Amino acid sequence: MAPQFTPSGTPSWTASGKGRTGDHATGACVVELAGVRDMRADPESMGAVGSQVFQAADAAGWVRSGFQSLGRDPRIKFVDKAAPGDPALLLNVELLKAYVTTVTSETHAATVVLRVHYSRQDGTRTDQVYRGTDNGVTWLSAGSEGQSSFNAALTEALEAIDRDILARCG
Amino acid sequence: MRLHTQFGILLSALCLGACANIPAHEYVPDAARDHITSTEVVAPVQQSEIYVFVPDSQAAAAGGGGLLLALVDAGVNSIRTSKAEAAVRPLRDALLDYNFDEMLQADLKTSLSQDSWLHVSNVHVLKEATNDSLDNALAASNAAVVLFTAIDYHLSNDADVLTITMTASLFAKDQALAALKKRATSGPKTAVGNALYHNTFVFETAAPGNTIDRDHNIAALSAQNGASMRALLKLGEAKLAYMLAADLQRTAADSDPAAFSNDPDGSIVRQQNGTLKFTAKPAL
Numbered sequence: 001m002a003p004q005f006t007p008s009g010t011p012s013w014t015a016s017g018k019g020r021t022g023d024h025a026t027g028a029c030v031v032e033l034a035g036v037r038d039m040r041a042d043p044e045s046m047g048a049v050g051s052q053v054f055q056a057a058d059a060a061g062w063v064r065s066g067f068q069s070l071g072r073d074p075r076i077k078f079v080d081k082a083a084p085g086d087p088a089l090l091l092n093v094e095l096l097k098a099y100v101t102t103v104t105s106e107t108h109a110a111t112v113v114l115r116v117h118y119s120r121q122d123g124t125r126t127d128q129v130y131r132g133t134d135n136g137v138t139w140l141s142a143g144s145e146g147q148s149s150f151n152a153a154l155t156e157a158l159e160a161i162d163r164d165i166l167a168r169c170g
Numbered sequence: 171m172r173l174h175t176q177f178g179i180l181l182s183a184l185c186l187g188a189c190a191n192i193p194a195h196e197y198v199p200d201a202a203r204d205h206i207t208s209t210e211v212v213a214p215v216q217q218s219e220i221y222v223f224v225p226d227s228q229a230a231a232a233g234g235g236g237l238l239l240a241l242v243d244a245g246v247n248s249i250r251t252s253k254a255e256a257a258v259r260p261l262r263d264a265l266l267d268y269n270f271d272e273m274l275q276a277d278l279k280t281s282l283s284q285d286s287w288l289h290v291s292n293v294h295v296l297k298e299a300t301n302d303s304l305d306n307a308l309a310a311s312n313a314a315v316v317l318f319t320a321i322d323y324h325l326s327n328d329a330d331v332l333t334i335t336m337t338a339s340l341f342a343k344d345q346a347l348a349a350l351k352k353r354a355t356s357g358p359k360t361a362v363g364n365a366l367y368h369n370t371f372v373f374e375t376a377a378p379g380n381t382i383d384r385d386h387n388i389a390a391l392s393a394q395n396g397a398s399m400r401a402l403l404k405l406g407e408a409k410l411a412y413m414l415a416a417d418l419q420r421t422a423a424d425s426d427p428a429a430f431s432n433d434p435d436g437s438i439v440r441q442q443n444g445t446l447k448f449t450a451k452p453a454l
Contacts, residue, residue, distance in 0.1 A: 040218075041271060041295070041297075042297040042298075045297035045298055047216070047217075047218065048216060048298075048300075051300070053298055053300055055298075096266065097218050097219065097266075099217075099218040099219075101217060101218075101221065103221070103224050103247075103251040103254065103255070104224050104225075104226045104227075104247040104250065104251060105226050105247075106226075106243065106244050106247045106248075107224075107247050107248055107250075107251040109251060109255050111218075111219070111262075113266065129263070129266065131259065131262070131263065133255060133259070135248070135251045135252050135255055136248075137244050137247070137248050
């Protein structure tokens with residue numbers, strides 16, 4: 001599976017404004033992505049569609065690139081390291097599930113499940129689990145359709161995360 | 171038992187092209203038990219979460235084929251898939267921290283330790299269950315024999331029945347043991363025809379208060395953090411491991427133990443073809 005995330009369709013965080021990384025509104029929510037960990041027992045296994053097996057050398061990196069794409073939301077500003085006293089929102093992400101599976105002889109379903117630990121320098125902490133899914137007909141190439149499905153599933157999860165980040169900043 | 175597409179694909183990795191004349195069940199050769207010095211147990215569990223069985227649309231098959239009906243089938247399958255995946259979501263969320271693979275490993279270790287002649291050295295789960303991955307696991311093992319226990323667990327389309335199926339097959343690494351095989355090696359090394367022993371075990375139970383309303387059934391199974399589903403999965407894994415350990419002890423001349431017919435949790439029946447099926451008593 002390709003390590004770089006490509007958003008599916010026009011996600012809400014790119015449609016919310018200018019949509020270009022670095023082009024942020026005044027008072028944008030400052031976010032530090034502290035880490036992304038793959039919690040699965042077999043981090044390379046991503047399931048199968050028919051006889052097409054999916055593997056990822058760096059699923060955590062794929063998820064990280066997904067979070068970095070949230071930087072296109074002008075209401076969110078990602079920083080490498082929050083300064084002391086900064087009201088930044090700190091994110092620690094755990095990849096709990098990521099797989100694609102055959103459902104019928106002609107359809108497949110991709111699933112991504114993330115747990116996001118939100119915290120602030122004032123000590124407040126909350127956790128939230130997000131599930132993104134995508135179902136599709138396997139028309140021609142299980143390989144490319146599986147990749148698209150994974151990106152669509154992660155897009156769904158990131159849309160909810162984008163909303164929650166803004167709600168926690170607001 | 172209808173083979174679901176997912177489990178059918180998994181079984182094909184163990185069967186492929188070599189199953190036509192192979193009986194469903196073959197006992198461990200009597201001479202093998204005294205010569206097994208170590209056993210590695212490999213449990214292929216390709217799925218990551220529970221799923222709802224979705225039957226294939228049969229419009230094309232019923233209507234004589236053709237592109238139009240094939241497109242109808244694709245459309246129907248797509249709708250059925252979307253509905254089933256949406257329906258099972260609350261149950262998957264409720265079971266997020268239930269580690270099926272770890273529970274299975276533990277149950278297999280416990281039950282198979284009762285068969286001391288196996289000398290079980292290692293039990294681990296394999297998430298990729300292709301011909302190549304199974305053959306590679308067999309080739310990489312240093313044990314005298316490798317016992318594969320492929321698992322599938324799913325709910326019926328109405329989510330009123332839970333079925334867990336285990337297909338077990340024992341392969342020799344040791345040359346003296348390999349000589350006890352019933353037939354010459356054919357096809358992939360882990361094809362069932364090349365096994366010293368193989369059988370299929372089924373655990374089946376009705377969901378508590380089962381109805382024909384899928385959403386209602388899933389809500390009941392998901393309630394209280396999936397308590398009833400967790401209990402059923404634990405029971406199923408334990409029963410399958412127990413049946414496997416017991417069956418490995420049997421020879422063609424043995425009758426089944428009394429415990430098979432007096433199980434407090436349900437009934438274990440040996441089918442005509444030698445496979446074993448556990449049907450749980452309905453929950454009160």
